[in-house]
Amino acid sequence: MGSTIDVVVVGAGVAGMVAAVEAARAGARVELISSTELGGGSSERAQGGIAAALDDDDAPELHASDTLRAGRGLCRASAVDVLVREGPAWIEKLAAMGVPFGSEAGLEGGHTRRRIHHVDGTRTGHAVVAALARLIAADPRIDVRTGETVRSLLVADGRCVGALSERRTTVARATILATGGYAALFARTTNPVGSRGDGLMLAHDAGAALADLELVQFHPTVLASGALLLSEALRGEGALLLDAPCGGERFIDELAPRDEVARAIFSRGQAWLDLRPIDRGRFTDLIAALERMGHRPDREPIPVAPAAHYTMGGIVADVWGRTGVAGLFAVGECAATGVHGANRLASNSLLECAVFGGRAARAAVQEPRPKSGARQASSQESVGPTPQLRRALWEDAGVVRDPERLAALERDSSGLARQIATSALARAESRGSHYRRDLPTEDPSLAGHFVFRTNGGPVLEAWA
């Protein structure tokens, strides 16, 4: 089966849904293809909220300086500038779309102001997805194809002209990849299984560059016995990290940067998050989930440990989502715009999805009509990572990295896993989320991005 439309969007998280809505509003006929239901990636799970400088005591410049500080010298300043300046308008736009943000903004680690806009404590992702889904359902210009996995991109004369799933070929003037990150390649993760980097492989096969693959953020406070995230917003409201379940002591500033908190907990094996000091009524869903699992947050601290959570690396894209391949765009977590540098600031990623998803849509509708004669770039296997590979990535390229283990991972794996190992070896320093036990400090000569182009890599590049 085949069709010709204006814009094909691959992935139906917040980035892909925003791109679809905005492209349709600009008059385009859009096909939105996703392996899961709408929102079925990480977006639906997002708890804490969306960062934006809206209050009187705040300003985009302050949001930018917090973002740059967290990014440890690797943020692309132009992308940060776009993010923080366009952020406030997106909160208002999402509210107008029906997202019921609470009246009081929250605080999270690394932010110097209360600027986390959220819904009912931990339901932000769900609420944003629901609002976008209503708009998509009401727009006849958007065809939704869920339960379909894109296996290959179509290319003609160096341009991307569409995508191929197991069910259909879609020819389009522009293709927007919004396939999410690759944190589910790691055994301990907060992400759904689909976060395995499909979009990165599709784009690379079509000729796009990948960058920052070693930069994986580990969330410090994930239920020790599972994948349930205990949002940073809890610590923002006063939850304490303790070194023992009974009579434990605090051992770190709970709102220190995520990488520092994650390593402090990792070095102890686990820690206990005490939710007794906070107003638990603000986090009803989370508290109910903990109680269903047999925990008693009103009586005892909850055991937590780090897990792979967000991937800064991805498909190299500019502030309009453009990749190096004409007609191919990348937005949301699958993109590497450099906006997060070496460590994403909490709640900047849903904002990234909205800001850059919207911009890519506006640029995509300007692309020329595709010519005929498309061929398929090489196709991706449908199999996901094996449990052994996921364990190897967690153990060899996890919170604390050793060169010997990275070298073994580089030798014994292929595809994205090998590129992660190679980049982590090349980054012979510690910076942001990337921590090398043998090289625990930053090396100023490595303040750039490791990039894989089709002819190999990684090559260190400086981005303006």
Ligand SMILES: Cc1cc2nc3c(=O)[nH]c(=O)nc-3n(C[C@H](O)[C@H](O)[C@H](O)COP(=O)(O)OP(=O)(O)OC[C@H]3O[C@@H](n4cnc5c(N)ncnc54)[C@H](O)[C@@H]3O)c2cc1C
């Ligand atoms: C537990 C959790 C809590 C979080 N909390 C917050 C928060 O409070 N604030 C914040 O800013 N960020 C948060 N994040 C991060 C944020 O949710 C993600 O970065 C963001 O949602 C990514 O959105 P996305 O649209 O790029 O990708 P996703 O939402 O991951 O969507 C990817 C989509 O691509 C589809 N897909 C993938 N491969 C293919 C393929 N080959 N063919 C077709 N479809 C494909 C998937 O089915 C899915 O629909 C959290 C993440 C997690 C996991």
